[in-house]
Amino acid sequence: RKEVEQDPGPFNVPEGATVAFNCTYSNSASQSFFWYRQDCRKEPKLLMSVYSSGNEDGRFTAQLNRASQYISLLIRDSKLSDSATYLCVVNMRHTGFQKLVFGTGTRLLVSP
Amino acid sequence: DAGITQSPRYKITETGRQVTLMCHQTWSHSYMFWYRQDLGHGLRLIYYSAAADITDKGEVPDGYVVSRSKTENFPLTLESATRSQTSVYFCASSEQGRTYEQYFGPGTRLTVT
Numbered sequence: 001r002k003e004v005e006q007d008p009g010p011f012n013v014p015e016g017a018t019v020a021f022n023c024t025y026s027n028s029a030s031q032s033f034f035w036y037r038q039d040c041r042k043e044p045k046l047l048m049s050v051y052s053s054g055n056e057d058g059r060f061t062a063q064l065n066r067a068s069q070y071i072s073l074l075i076r077d078s079k080l081s082d083s084a085t086y087l088c089v090v091n092m093r094h095t096g097f098q099k100l101v102f103g104t105g106t107r108l109l110v111s112p
Numbered sequence: 113d114a115g116i117t118q119s120p121r122y123k124i125t126e127t128g129r130q131v132t133l134m135c136h137q138t139w140s141h142s143y144m145f146w147y148r149q150d151l152g153h154g155l156r157l158i159y160y161s162a163a164a165d166i167t168d169k170g171e172v173p174d175g176y177v178v179s180r181s182k183t184e185n186f187p188l189t190l191e192s193a194t195r196s197q198t199s200v201y202f203c204a205s206s207e208q209g210r211t212y213e214q215y216f217g218p219g220t221r222l223t224v225t
Contacts, residue, residue: 032212042219043218043219044155044202045216046214087154091211099157100155100211100214103154104154105154
């Protein structure tokens with residue numbers, strides 16, 4: 001079983017739509033959680049952290065459910081520029097540092 | 113402000129050849145990382161370095177060698193390239209204590225024929 005699992009998509013949505021992605025992780029010792037964004041053929045970039053209390057940044061809301069071991073990302077009022085692959089990332093201790101474990105990503109396509 | 117750069121951006125090599133991928137960062141970050149990204153696998157950690165002259169294996173280190181004689185440089189060498197090493201390679205760096213926030217280079221697309 002993969003340590004971090006995501007639906008690969010693609011999710012095709014019109015501009016202005018609300019879309020949500022989920023991600024599950026297998027290691028209950030995972031310490032912190034993040035969403036990274038990766039544009040086509042580009043490098044990943046940190047989008048936002050995920051806290052147990054929820055975290056909102058403009059149109060983006062991230063939530064964590066430790067009991068069920070899943071993480072979600074909600075995007076409201078989708079823009080064309082939101083088209084990208086969203087990587088769910090889990091932070092785990094690895095011989096003295098916090099190792100990032102990346103999911104394979106969920107692809108979002110926002111159309112006019 | 114160059115940030116983190118990788119070279120070459122594209123490389124085609126033959127099976128059995130030695131290849132070195134370069135990574136350079138201008139932030140003086142303590143930590144540097146090498147990942148490979150393949151379809152269906154996501155990003156996988158090859159090697160990382162906590163400081164100059166301190167390196168350690170990640171998830172998929174076999175067939176790779178790293179060194180870090182200077183804080184700003186972290187080259188990755190494929191000693192004898194194999195077709196299974198065809199991939200996109202990303203270098204990243206982060207501050208000590210904030211290794212969850214990694215800054216990635218633009219990537220090197222390597223094809224081994």
